[in-house]
Amino acid sequence: MHGKTVLITGSTDSRSLGWTAAKLLATGDYGFSHIILSGRRDESGQQAAQELRGSLPQECQITISALTLDVTDSESIQNAVALLVSTDGLLGAFGGRLDVLVNNAGIGVPPNRVDASEGGMFLPTEKTTAADVMTIMNTNVAAVVELTNALLPLLAKSNAPRVINVSSARGSLTFESGLPSERTGGLVYNASKAALNMVTVMQSKNLPAFVTNLKVNAATPGHTKTPCCRMGTYIDLLAGTRTLEEGAGVIVHLATLADDGPSES
Numbered sequence: 001m002h003g004k005t006v007l008i009t010g011s012t013d014s015r016s017l018g019w020t021a022a023k024l025l026a027t028g029d030y031g032f033s034h035i036i037l038s039g040r041r042d043e044s045g046q047q048a049a050q051e052l053r054g055s056l057p058q059e060c061q062i063t064i065s066a067l068t069l070d071v072t073d074s075e076s077i078q079n080a081v082a083l084l085v086s087t088d089g090l091l092g093a094f095g096g097r098l099d100v101l102v103n104n105a106g107i108g109v110p111p112n113r114v115d116a117s118e119g120g121m122f123l124p125t126e127k128t129t130a131a132d133v134m135t136i137m138n139t140n141v142a143a144v145v146e147l148t149n150a151l152l153p154l155l156a157k158s159n160a161p162r163v164i165n166v167s168s169a170r171g172s173l174t175f176e177s178g179l180p181s182e183r184t185g186g187l188v189y190n191a192s193k194a195a196l197n198m199v200t201v202m203q204s205k206n207l208p209a210f211v212t213n214l215k216v217n218a219a220t221p222g223h224t225k226t227p228c229c230r231m232g233t234y235i236d237l238l239a240g241t242r243t244l245e246e247g248a249g250v251i252v253h254l255a256t257l258a259d260d261g262p263s264e265s
Helices: 017-027 042-055 074-085 111-116 130-150 187-209 244-255
Strands: 004-008 032-039 063-068 100-103 162-166 215-219
Touching: 004 017, 017 032, 017 042, 017 244, 032 042, 042 063, 063 074, 074 130, 100 130, 100 244, 130 187, 162 187, 162 244, 187 215, 215 244
Parallel strands: 004 032, 004 100, 032 063, 100 162, 162 215
Antiparallel strands: none
């Protein structure tokens, strides 16, 4: 089949950057035929896909699918890849071709540590444990490496493969927003995004040897009004300054780069 395909992790919440990016890709004139949302829970994935389909104009013929995928679980990744490439799988009609991968899934606090966090957003530096570091780094960094590598054979079938790693301004060593939230914890989250930026640089240098024309970039959506920016007592401090559409627009831009567009940015 003609038309481009995209897989977006962490996209099963209609208030998220991933879901919003999917909607922008579906409604814009970008040439996509199949958009795959993914998350850990099958029920929420199916609901998100149904909601996205319902939000599209009736004349829109793009296929919207949901893929159950826990990016921190190697077996889940392998099962997802098998489902994508099988003849009757999600990408079977496209010969197992994936044009765009958006690594959007990420966490700021381990699920079992929300009670110790500041407003559900970040762990205080002085309360952060080694286990917290490992959990957040596994989701925000290691999972990106493993999933991207697992999908290289699918990306290699594309004429214009693109990988977008969703990062954050908090990953900058010179981060200075002036916002009150800048003074909140976030030690591991910030460090994970700094690490992800270097992962992006190395992927962009090394992976084109295996995937022709591959471009790998990090997206920094800005201080966006996502659910994690409106939780608990931090609703005022962490109310985003950018809309979901503005933040997701950065992802869309990188997902649709022309062949002469940048890589490693």
